[in-house]
Amino acid sequence: xxxxxxxxxxxxxxxxxxxxLFPEEEGTYAVVDTQFASERWLAxxxxxxxxxxxxxxxxxVEIGGGYPDLVGVRTLESELLAVERFGxxxxxxxxxxxxxxxxGSVDTRRGIVQAHDRLHEANAAYLAAPAVAVSETDRTLAxxxxxxxxxxxxxxxxxxxxxxxxxxxxxxxxxxxxRFQASAQGVADQSFSLNHPKNYLGYPLAHYADGETETLLxxxxxxxxxxxxxxxxxxxxxxxxxxxxxxxxxxxxxVVRFGVRRHGSAEAALEAFEDWYRSSQRFIDTAPxxxxxxxxxxxxxxxTQLIVTELENLHADGNPAPSLPTLVEYLHVLHPTFTVELFxxxxxxxxxxxxxxxxxxxxxxxxxxxxxxxxxxxxxKAMLYHAGVLSERGAEPSRLEPAEDVWALRERL
Numbered sequence: 038x039x040x041x042x043x044x045x046x047x048x049x050x051x052x053x054x055x056x057x058l059f060p061e062e063e064g065t066y067a068v069v070d071t072q073f074a075s076e077r078w079l080a081x082x083x084x085x086x087x088x089x090x091x092x093x094x095x096x097x098v099e100i101g102g103g104y105p106d107l108v109g110v111r112t113l114e115s116e117l118l119a120v121e122r123f124g125x126x127x128x129x130x131x132x133x134x135x136x137x138x139x140x141g142s143v144d145t146r147r148g149i150v151q152a153h154d155r156l157h158e159a160n161a162a163y164l165a166a167p168a169v170a171v172s173e174t175d176r177t178l179a180x181x182x183x184x185x186x187x188x189x190x191x192x193x194x195x196x197x198x199x200x201x202x203x204x205x206x207x208x209x210x211x212x213x214x215x216r217f218q219a220s221a222q223g224v225a226d227q228s229f230s231l232n233h234p235k236n237y238l239g240y241p242l243a244h245y246a247d248g249e250t251e252t253l254l255x256x257x258x259x260x261x262x263x264x265x266x267x268x269x270x271x272x273x274x275x276x277x278x279x280x281x282x283x284x285x286x287x288x289x290x291x292v293v294r295f296g297v298r299r300h301g302s303a304e305a306a307l308e309a310f311e312d313w314y315r316s317s318q319r320f321i322d323t324a325p326x327x328x329x330x331x332x333x334x335x336x337x338x339x340x341t342q343l344i345v346t347e348l349e350n351l352h353a354d355g356n357p358a359p360s361l362p363t364l365v366e367y368l369h370v371l372h373p374t375f376t377v378e379l380f381x382x383x384x385x386x387x388x389x390x391x392x393x394x395x396x397x398x399x400x401x402x403x404x405x406x407x408x409x410x411x412x413x414x415x416x417x418k419a420m421l422y423h424a425g426v427l428s429e430r431g432a433e434p435s436r437l438e439p440a441e442d443v444w445a446l447r448e449r450l
Contacts, residue, residue, distance in 0.1 A: 045167040047136035048084050050189050052091040054165040057195035059109045066218040067109025068096040071396045074389040093385035097396020098374045099211050101157035107132035119202040128160035135166045143170035153182040161201050214375035229269050229416035234331035236260040240270040241289035246303035257307040258314040320423035332424040358445040362403035406437030
């Protein structure tokens, strides 16, 4: 089954819908339920690889007491919603897809009811189905239940037949995990590509100081990879990056204040960074004051808070130095969506190896270092080491031995 032709099975409907609702752009993130990671669908029908690649990444996300086929975050066009705006944050969207089954039917009514159940936590919910299978009765029911209806044709066109009103709802940890991925601090693609916190602390200083940011970072031997430094500074909420400008956040301004107070000016603070060029020593030991600031910055990162909290709980349970697979299994029980998004690479083959169709972990897959998300197990872990939070550095997935990779707090309570 391909995305562009053939009968509209449920995976094909979902692939067309995902491409329409969640194009690859900033501030957008979506996952498809793990049942669609299978190589086959109804009656042992193959799912084309191109369809699986369109649907990836996969995760098993509980929203509204069930597991929607597609869940994501994006500011939708006005033609897809009954209102154009919903506060400052983009809405959390849940989609239930229905396609032709082996007997030629499409269970549109069930899809509408399932989508309505997701409104307990989602801001907008849709049924996506072959357009010719949607009846007037279906559309009436959807309007009554505030469910949007998306009609899909075999050419891949997706048209809104009914538009839902956006509603406000309670936020759960599962929904927060998807919102986090769509935010500037998410870890879906590239977040941290440098493994020393000084590279990110130096960026707001160079941005504030007189002169070109890139030149100052290079001249003072802070970092030569300025794009990577800017991206990491954004993920740590030190700067806000827009197409036309970069601005300091409140936390970024505090870094500049600290540097000015300690060294007299932003330029003088950058000069101090030259002493740490290519230093392999733990940052908080080499530069205690700056290391404490780095600790504050990395601890403000939501993923850090989750990891530290659960490492404390593991310690209380008698395991003060868990291996990476042990930590991931433990986290997955408590925060399944967040754990997968944070630690497991997003491509379809990896998620299929790691997760069953029901969203459970395959423990044997966790022993392979190549399945892990480098910005978490290498760069973030290295920064937590330099900031004095963790006892050991991270390692590149290509060199990672998960069973020997220890995640332990340097100071345990």
